[in-house]
Amino acid sequence: TEEMAKTRCHDELARFSQLGSQCQHLVNQTAESCVTDVKFMDSFEMLSMAVDALTSTCQIQLAADPANYVKNSEGKSVLKPEVSTDICSVTCLQNGQCNKGQCQCNAGFIGANCQLEDKPPSLIAVRRSKFCDINVQPCRTMYFNASNFQMSDTFVCKVVEVDSSGQLLAREVTEHAEFITSTRLACPFPDANVKSERSTKTFQVSVSNDGTTFSNSLTVTVFDSTCQTCDLQTGCSQKANTCHIDGLCYQDGALKPDDPSRACHVLTNTTQWTPPIPPPTTTTTTT
Numbered sequence: 001t002e003e004m005a006k007t008r009c010h011d012e013l014a015r016f017s018q019l020g021s022q023c024q025h026l027v028n029q030t031a032e033s034c035v036t037d038v039k040f041m042d043s044f045e046m047l048s049m050a051v052d053a054l055t056s057t058c059q060i061q062l063a064a065d066p067a068n069y070v071k072n073s074e075g076k077s078v079l080k081p082e083v084s085t086d087i088c089s090v091t092c093l094q095n096g097q098c099n100k101g102q103c104q105c106n107a108g109f110i111g112a113n114c115q116l117e118d119k120p121p122s123l124i125a126v127r128r129s130k131f132c133d134i135n136v137q138p139c140r141t142m143y144f145n146a147s148n149f150q151m152s153d154t155f156v157c158k159v160v161e162v163d164s165s166g167q168l169l170a171r172e173v174t175e176h177a178e179f180i181t182s183t184r185l186a187c188p189f190p191d192a193n194v195k196s197e198r199s200t201k202t203f204q205v206s207v208s209n210d211g212t213t214f215s216n217s218l219t220v221t222v223f224d225s226t227c228q229t230c231d232l233q234t235g236c237s238q239k240a241n242t243c244h245i246d247g248l249c250y251q252d253g254a255l256k257p258d259d260p261s262r263a264c265h266v267l268t269n270t271t272q273w274t275p276p277i278p279p280p281t282t283t284t285t286t287t
Contacts, residue, residue: 009034023058151179157187192222
């Protein structure tokens with residue numbers, strides 16, 4: 001309701017705006033805009049933006065008053081710290097205390113602005129699909145929905161190949177993760193070599209903010225659709241009229257790479273190389 005929106009907007013501005021007391025005339029204006037936004041969006045997600053807007057507008061107005069300036073160590077006039085550098089973000093004030101511009105986190109929170117819970121990130125889902133067809137895209141970068149992570153020098157992804165039971169098949173590869181938004185990230189992937197080693201490979205992926213403590217794992221399967229089809233319901237299976245020989249995909253009629261005397265003949269065998277099928281014989285009759 002409108003009354004609820006008014007209450008929330010005024011409470012939020014009073015609680016988190018460090019400059020509200022110095023720009024009281026702006027509080028009511030900002031609150032009115034906040035109520036309009038809440039009603040339009042039918043959501044309270046805009047509240048922190050209202051606080052940021054109030055702080056920015058107030059700083060601009062305070063900067064126009066010479067009384068709000070002091071001399072720094074170099075003798076230059078600068079805005080007083082209490083209206084400039086001592087201001088902290090809304091996120092900081094939600095989960096910590098602001099001490100002269102430095103955010104001091106409450107118990108259970110970490111990060112420059114106390115925006116993270118004191119626990120590893122959480123991978124929520126692979127974006128688009130957990131199956132990546134090497135014939136459609138390179139499969140060298142995979143995207144994830146996630147939470148509780150931040151961009152830093154120690155923000156990394158760990159990728160390791162596993163078998164169907166989750167046992168490790170290769171050494172872990174750790175590389176820098178890509179921060180996209182506060183709910184999206186990307187992990188670089190090694191070359192799966194599904195065209196030369198094995199037509200289907202599954203990788204276990206996890207992420208870490210500090211390079212030491214990692215999130216839960218999600219799996220991604222890279223496959224060769226020449227002879228494989230993969231989906232969430234049935235997993236991966238061999239396509240009809242194709243060969244799956246020595247772990248790799250071949251189309252009907254494909255010759256064995258190191259022995260052209262043998263080939264994939266789906267009518268004869270779809271899992272082993274076979275000799276060429278002799279051409280049909282024809283007989284001629286004489287009269």
